[in-house]
Amino acid sequence: MKKFVSFVIGLGLAGALSAPTLAVSLPEAAPAAFPPSYTGVLTVNGDALDTDSLPAAPAYDMLPLRLVAENDWGVVIWDQEENSGRFYLDSHMISVDFATGAISVDDLSAGQTAQVVQGVTFVPAAVVDGLEGYSVDLHPELDVQRIDIATPNGTPMLQLGYQLAESAGLVGGGMRTSLAELEEYQVLTPGGFTEAVGFLPMMTSPDTLILGRVAPGKLEQVRADLENYRKNQEEIFTWYLSEHLPKIQNAQVALNGDWVLFVIGEQAQETAAQFQSAQLP
Numbered sequence: 001m002k003k004f005v006s007f008v009i010g011l012g013l014a015g016a017l018s019a020p021t022l023a024v025s026l027p028e029a030a031p032a033a034f035p036p037s038y039t040g041v042l043t044v045n046g047d048a049l050d051t052d053s054l055p056a057a058p059a060y061d062m063l064p065l066r067l068v069a070e071n072d073w074g075v076v077i078w079d080q081e082e083n084s085g086r087f088y089l090d091s092h093m094i095s096v097d098f099a100t101g102a103i104s105v106d107d108l109s110a111g112q113t114a115q116v117v118q119g120v121t122f123v124p125a126a127v128v129d130g131l132e133g134y135s136v137d138l139h140p141e142l143d144v145q146r147i148d149i150a151t152p153n154g155t156p157m158l159q160l161g162y163q164l165a166e167s168a169g170l171v172g173g174g175m176r177t178s179l180a181e182l183e184e185y186q187v188l189t190p191g192g193f194t195e196a197v198g199f200l201p202m203m204t205s206p207d208t209l210i211l212g213r214v215a216p217g218k219l220e221q222v223r224a225d226l227e228n229y230r231k232n233q234e235e236i237f238t239w240y241l242s243e244h245l246p247k248i249q250n251a252q253v254a255l256n257g258d259w260v261l262f263v264i265g266e267q268a269q270e271t272a273a274q275f276q277s278a279q280l281p
Contacts (some may be wrong), residue, residue: 030261038064040145042069045154055118060145061138062115062122065094072151073162073173083120090152092131094236096121103127113220156281161189161197162210167274169209171278187229191215192222193260205234206248210262211275219260226253226262233264256280 038041038054042063049071053167054064065087066076075088087094097105101113103123110130114123125147130137133152153162158176165174177198182188187198187210208229214222230251237244247264254261254272 040147040151042067042147043150044068044149046148047071052116054120057122058115058117061125063128063136063147063149065096065121065123065128067120068128068149070085072149072153079255087121088132089128089131090112090162094123096123098173105130111263125166149259157195157211158197160278160281161199161209164211164261164275165199165209167267168207168209168263168271169267170199170201170209170265171205172202172207174201174207174209182210188225189221192225206237206244206264207266208233208262208264209271210260212260214258215261222260223253226260229262230264 021241036056038051038056040051040060042049042051049067051064051067054067057064068074069076069087069089072089074090078084079086079087083098085096085098087096093106094100094110095107096114097104098114098116098256101115103110103112103114105127110127112124112127116120116122125136125138128134128149135150136148137148139146139148153159161176176187177187177200179188179193179196179198182196182198183190185200187200188196193212194215196210198211199207199209201207210226212222230248234245234248237248247266247268250268251262252268252272254263254275256276256278257280259275259280261272263271265271267270
């Protein structure tokens with residue numbers, strides 16, 4: 001299951017781990033003897049989701065939000081004290097008040113209401129469709145029920161980056177960081193990559209993954225940048241949580257065509273081998 005929490009050194013950002021099935025107080029209709037199951041096809045970035053265990057949606061255009069979020073490398077948090085849920089999709093947060101069903105997006109009211117069926121939170125498709133970079137196609141022209149969701153995480157590079165980060169066992173998953181941000185944070189010097197994505201660590205772990213396409217003639221610059229980053233992590237963790245030093249010292253740099261992978265993680269060697277055999281975008 002795709003679950004990632006975001007952290008970055010020095011930025012003060014924090015995420016949280018996903019919670020068990022949400023306990024809610026919204027009233028529910030008495031269950032039928034044989035509750036109907038979810039029908040139709042639901043996809044995220046072209047991948048059909050496993051909806052076999054879901055109850056029927058309250059309406060065709062209602063989406064099971066947790067399933068969508070977790071299959072977009074998102075995170076779900078249940079706040080027991082406030083009886084609310086927070087669903088993180090890319091840079092957005094959808095909040096649901098389970099006492100009223102009220103939905104807010106990035107702390108602003110969405111003017112929409114969620115419904116809970118057998119513990120599954122459903123929200124109107126328009127809520128997700130309204131997020132920047134997201135689109136929901138309800139296919140009104142089709143005779144069969146099908147909903148296709150496209151997200152900012154659907155590019156081949158990001159899909160591979162998330163898969164490799166998961167394989168590497170990055171603590172917390174790492175914060176997805178753009179090439180411009182990697183250069184701004186001085187992890188990379190400008191011009192080394194034509195495109196790249198990074199997953200930077202939380203403060204208590206050095207776990208890192210950087211994946212990118214090297215600009216012509218810039219391989220040595222990129223190698224130097226990555227080694228400088230590794231040395232910086234080694235210096236930090238020499239006096240702070242030194243049990244992480246073996247991981248840092250075992251950092252891997254792997255090449256596949258004009259693509260480079262840098263990884264610090266529990267499964268760094270295995271992830272480097274996976275990258276070298278991968279079909280790249």
